[in-house]
Amino acid sequence: MIIIMKKDASAHNIQKICKQAGKSGLAVDILKGTGRTIIVIENIRGPLESSPFELNEDVEKIIPIAESYKLAGRNYKSESTVVKVGEAKIGGKELVLIAGPCAVENPDQIFAISDIVKKAGGKILRGGAFKPRTSPYSFHGLGEEGLKLLAEAGNSAGLAVVTEIIEVDQIDIVAQYADMLQIGSRNMYNYQLLKEVGRLKKPVLLKRGLSATIEEWLNAAEYIMNEGNHEVVLCERGIRTFETQTRNTLDISAVPIIKELSHLPIIVDPSHGTGKWNLVPSMSCASAAAGADGLMIEIHPNPDEALSDGFQSLNFDSFMELAKQLKKIAMAMGRSFG
Ligand code: PEP
Numbered sequence: 001m002i003i004i005m006k007k008d009a010s011a012h013n014i015q016k017i018c019k020q021a022g023k024s025g026l027a028v029d030i031l032k033g034t035g036r037t038i039i040v041i042e043n044i045r046g047p048l049e050s051s052p053f054e055l056n057e058d059v060e061k062i063i064p065i066a067e068s069y070k071l072a073g074r075n076y077k078s079e080s081t082v083v084k085v086g087e088a089k090i091g092g093k094e095l096v097l098i099a100g101p102c103a104v105e106n107p108d109q110i111f112a113i114s115d116i117v118k119k120a121g122g123k124i125l126r127g128g129a130f131k132p133r134t135s136p137y138s139f140h141g142l143g144e145e146g147l148k149l150l151a152e153a154g155n156s157a158g159l160a161v162v163t164e165i166i167e168v169d170q171i172d173i174v175a176q177y178a179d180m181l182q183i184g185s186r187n188m189y190n191y192q193l194l195k196e197v198g199r200l201k202k203p204v205l206l207k208r209g210l211s212a213t214i215e216e217w218l219n220a221a222e223y224i225m226n227e228g229n230h231e232v233v234l235c236e237r238g239i240r241t242f243e244t245q246t247r248n249t250l251d252i253s254a255v256p257i258i259k260e261l262s263h264l265p266i267i268v269d270p271s272h273g274t275g276k277w278n279l280v281p282s283m284s285c286a287s288a289a290a291g292a293d294g295l296m297i298e299i300h301p302n303p304d305e306a307l308s309d310g311f312q313s314l315n316f317d318s319f320m321e322l323a324k325q326l327k328k329i330a331m332a333m334g335r336s337f338g
């Protein structure tokens, strides 16, 4: 942090700041410029709270020099993090395809889906068992039965599985079946849940909050990492804007921005990002071309009959077609696929 003092700052007030910083064990440097004093305070642990210094009447301006997300930042680690989930390596050369239903509904549905995901070159099967729904009257998932079916279907097709955890007390049961735990959009600000998954030794898929800035999203990742779990994959899934043509506004620019600010992998979910199945192929291709490390796509054997999010789910034909296009884009981007 850089503190610029007022021109006529008193020696007493300059000393006061140095003492305050010294007391907390922080390194202090004083630069005497052209009549103005500049104090540089360094903290090896992370960003500093500026409020105690703001109260000093001789302080003109405070400039933070560290991001509030330290562990998640590129400054902490310059090489990109690669998160291994089953056979997939997310954040490396590969463009990783994750697909599955919004919710696990029954054995026929999830086994048919796991076969097609494998066939398309997918590496991870997704499927909700505990569903956070906007309406209390909607389908909320099969619970543990859904987790079992997801794990069985993944296992039989040779796919890792990812599923959402919505409450702290589900952690043991979800971790028992899932290879990667998803923190959904609605829970990005649930700091207790973030801390709990931070204590696990399992990869976490952290979705961007409905109206979260990129900085808030990276701070949510920081909560997980600060507990010791550095296997975090970020997922852009659209944010709420004034536009009503789509369910959310998919922020593809988040991909290169995250790549610059953070070493963590980033994937894109164009299904929730648009809320319209017919927009999913083009937005998937655009995300891959923007440098995303993977895609998460909702699919269903009969989208018309899906118990949740059928309107944004691809059927098997359009999914296979999309996989072919993604392979071409991956190659053009110098990535592998499938
Ligand atoms: C989901 O992936 O099933 C989901 C509910 O997504 P989101 O948290 O992005 O709404």
Ligand code: MN
Residues within 6 Å of the ligand: 102, 103, 272, 298, 308, 309
């Ligand atoms: Mn869904």
